[in-house]
Amino acid sequence: MFQILNEDGKIVNEDDMPDLSDEELKELMRRMVYTRILDQRSIALNRQGRLGFYAPTAGQEASQLGSQFALEQEDFILPGYRDVPQLIWQGLPLYQAFLFSKGHFHGNQYPENLHALSPQIIIGAQYVQAAGVALGIKKRGKKNVAITYTGDGGTSQGDFYEGINFAGAYKAPAIFVVQNNRFAISVPVEKQSNAKTLAQKSVAAGIEGIQVDGMDVLAVYAATKSARDRAVNGDGPTLIETLTYRFGPHTMSGDDPTRYRTEELDNEWAKKDPLVRFRKFLEDKKLWSEEDENKVIDEAKEDIKQAIKKAEEQPKQKVTDLISNMYEELPSNLQEQMEIYKEKESK
Amino acid sequence: MAQMTMIQAITDAMRTELKNDENVLVFGEDVGQNGGVFRATEGLQDEFGEDRVFDTPLAESGIGGLAIGLALQGYRPVPEIQFFGFVYEVMDSINGQMARLRYRSGGHHTAPITIRAPFGGGVHTPELHADSLEGLIAQQPGIKVVIPSTPYEAKGLLISAIRDNDPVVFLEHMKLYRSFRGEVPEEGYTVELGKADVKREGKDVTLVSYGAMVHASLKAAEELEKDGIDAEVIDLRTVSPIDYETIIKSVKKTNRVVVVQEAQRQAGVAANVVAEIQEQAILHLEAPVLRVTAPDTVYAFSDAEEVWLPNHRDIVEKVNTVINF
Numbered sequence: 001m002f003q004i005l006n007e008d009g010k011i012v013n014e015d016d017m018p019d020l021s022d023e024e025l026k027e028l029m030r031r032m033v034y035t036r037i038l039d040q041r042s043i044a045l046n047r048q049g050r051l052g053f054y055a056p057t058a059g060q061e062a063s064q065l066g067s068q069f070a071l072e073q074e075d076f077i078l079p080g081y082r083d084v085p086q087l088i089w090q091g092l093p094l095y096q097a098f099l100f101s102k103g104h105f106h107g108n109q110y111p112e113n114l115h116a117l118s119p120q121i122i123i124g125a126q127y128v129q130a131a132g133v134a135l136g137i138k139k140r141g142k143k144n145v146a147i148t149y150t151g152d153g154g155t156s157q158g159d160f161y162e163g164i165n166f167a168g169a170y171k172a173p174a175i176f177v178v179q180n181n182r183f184a185i186s187v188p189v190e191k192q193s194n195a196k197t198l199a200q201k202s203v204a205a206g207i208e209g210i211q212v213d214g215m216d217v218l219a220v221y222a223a224t225k226s227a228r229d230r231a232v233n234g235d236g237p238t239l240i241e242t243l244t245y246r247f248g249p250h251t252m253s254g255d256d257p258t259r260y261r262t263e264e265l266d267n268e269w270a271k272k273d274p275l276v277r278f279r280k281f282l283e284d285k286k287l288w289s290e291e292d293e294n295k296v297i298d299e300a301k302e303d304i305k306q307a308i309k310k311a312e313e314q315p316k317q318k319v320t321d322l323i324s325n326m327y328e329e330l331p332s333n334l335q336e337q338m339e340i341y342k343e344k345e346s347k
Numbered sequence: 348m349a350q351m352t353m354i355q356a357i358t359d360a361m362r363t364e365l366k367n368d369e370n371v372l373v374f375g376e377d378v379g380q381n382g383g384v385f386r387a388t389e390g391l392q393d394e395f396g397e398d399r400v401f402d403t404p405l406a407e408s409g410i411g412g413l414a415i416g417l418a419l420q421g422y423r424p425v426p427e428i429q430f431f432g433f434v435y436e437v438m439d440s441i442n443g444q445m446a447r448l449r450y451r452s453g454g455h456h457t458a459p460i461t462i463r464a465p466f467g468g469g470v471h472t473p474e475l476h477a478d479s480l481e482g483l484i485a486q487q488p489g490i491k492v493v494i495p496s497t498p499y500e501a502k503g504l505l506i507s508a509i510r511d512n513d514p515v516v517f518l519e520h521m522k523l524y525r526s527f528r529g530e531v532p533e534e535g536y537t538v539e540l541g542k543a544d545v546k547r548e549g550k551d552v553t554l555v556s557y558g559a560m561v562h563a564s565l566k567a568a569e570e571l572e573k574d575g576i577d578a579e580v581i582d583l584r585t586v587s588p589i590d591y592e593t594i595i596k597s598v599k600k601t602n603r604v605v606v607v608q609e610a611q612r613q614a615g616v617a618a619n620v621v622a623e624i625q626e627q628a629i630l631h632l633e634a635p636v637l638r639v640t641a642p643d644t645v646y647a648f649s650d651a652e653e654v655w656l657p658n659h660r661d662i663v664e665k666v667n668t669v670i671n672f
Binding site (some may be wrong): 076105106108109110117118122125127128129130131132133134135136137139140146158159162163165166169322324325326327328331332333334 | 398403404406408409411412413414415416417418419420421422439440443444449450451452453454455456457488489491511512513541588590591592
């Protein structure tokens with residue numbers, strides 16, 4: 001397992017230490033704290049009925065944000081349903097992320113500078129699509145990558161394998177991230193495969209594979225950065241397995257992790273918390289203080305308050321909106337239905 | 348004008364669009380140097396290069412994903428699924444993904460993709476090559492389904508499909524690939540999607556059909572003429588969305604309808620046509636609308652195709668039933 005920072009916040013692998021400025025290191029911490037607060041608030045807002053579908057992210061901050069931090073603005077993200085934080089830090093306004101949760105199409109109308117698809121619900125589909133985006137980037141001669149994410153369970157899908165294999169066959173600039181949080185809803189990773197690592201699945205596609213400490217933001221960043229460098233240099237895709245853990249339930253739609261996870265396991269992984277170790281590392285370097293942290297927390301809470309307000313002020317969807325988003329030119333059946341609903345909506 | 352088979356017209360349409368738009372990409376299993384298992388892409392890789400016309404690994408789902416990803420980079424993909432029976436491998440990419448891309452992104456992303464695939468019976472193919480599965484795609488909002496029956500229309504409809512900024516499934520009936528030639532203009536031209544064509548005018552009964560069944564319907568119409576029955580034959584050309592305006596106009600004239608499809612009775616799109624006619628024109632009907640279809644079994648073992656596939660005799664029989672109702 002590739003690691004740079006251990007659980008005590010000490011550098012254990014100086015050679016691979018990424019070249020990040022003090023400001024960048026602080027920014028990484030700021031984002032992780034902000035995202036942890038976002039997760040806590042999202043769970044609360046979901047419980048109050050002010051948000052809809054929500055897949056908790058606490059525990060996966062290093063894995064999600066360390067990899068996103070290695071991207072350029074023109075890179076293309078194909079997220080899974082748990083990968084909203086990467087979109088937010090790549091430029092998705094928070095209120096739109098909330099609209100996605102609530103089930104409003106405006107949540108998916110991305111700003112021009114955000115090159116991404118909205119979170120993919122069909123596990124594996126983002127992988128085959130990423131191979132296509134990466135091939136398109138290569139054909140256009142752009143120095144960019146397509147990055148996509150799935151979980152440990154997702155590695156059992158056919159599309160997972162087809163995606164990495166296609167990208168390999170075309171030497172396409174793709175980064176495939178597997179966030180192994182050990183559970184696919186209630187099914188432990190041991191029941192997905194007899195393979196000892198998920199990273200070794202890259203061998204089947206003949207591509208690079210690396211297993212990373214997914215609770216170590218520096219290791220995830222370094223692995224993604226190096227995969228990105230190889231990809232833009234024409235050396236093809238990489239599969240990155242991040243060993244991580246979700247502290248919360250699978251989603252807020254009724255999942256209860258106490259049915260399938262032991263307290264011992266939760267406690268063991270709580271010690272690996274990516275925020276704790278990175279905080280220690282930064283504090284040792286005198287780059288982080290309680291004051292810094294509280295400032296981020298306040299800022300996050302205020303942003304979230306404004307964003308949920310803005311999401312709630314969004315005009316309600318009408319059937320005529322949904323019809324107009326179907327095609328460039330409406331076919332006759334929809335033209336007819338458009339008239340019917342226009343009439344209904346005018347009453 | 349040139350005399351072309353339907354498959355030559357299809358190749359010609361792809362050549363026209365590869366020339367016309369540098370974003371057009373043709374890819375699939377064996378479509379490159381081999382020129383396709385039916386020679387539909389013959390010569391295209393030599394003419395346009397491997398960057399534009401290329402082979403893929405053997406994985407339909409991957410091909411679908413590739414098309415979506417390339418579309419997201421501004422390309423106009425024309426992927427091929429070798430036989431439409433293999434569509435089950437790529438149902439998610441088609442119905443679950445590309446058909447929904449514009450809608451799910453609120454118009455931010457589009458999928459100008461044309462999926463070409465052969466299908467259709469009468470040529471003794473092995474299992475799952477000939478199945479008529481157009482009904483599955485026709486049920487999915489966000490995608491169009493086109494089925495040409497002549498060389499002229501194949502070229503014009505395929506060019507329209509490729510130029511359309513939403514996804515289109517373009518189904519090519521294998522029996523029609525080389526069974527006859529027709530006049531095809533050499534230049535690029537379009538035939539509008541979503542518009543049916545009256546292949547034969549008549550006043551006594553309307554035959555609504557598509558694919559190979561258009562030719563069976565025309566043959567039936569010739570036989571019926573001998574008995575003094577004047578059949579109007581409508582070729583849907585696009586089975587989703589269906590051009591009901593042309594159908595209803597014809598129904599109001601003939602007052603009798605038979606809908607003809609090669610698919611099983613529980614499949615295809617015939618039931619949609621019947622439903623729409625009864626909603627829009629029930630007071631113009633002198634008889635119930637009847638259907639000619641295959642039986643509701645799995646597609647026939649090849650040696651049983653002749654007794655299983657619907658043909659012109661089945662159509663004549665059904666027309667006599669509605670005439671004598």
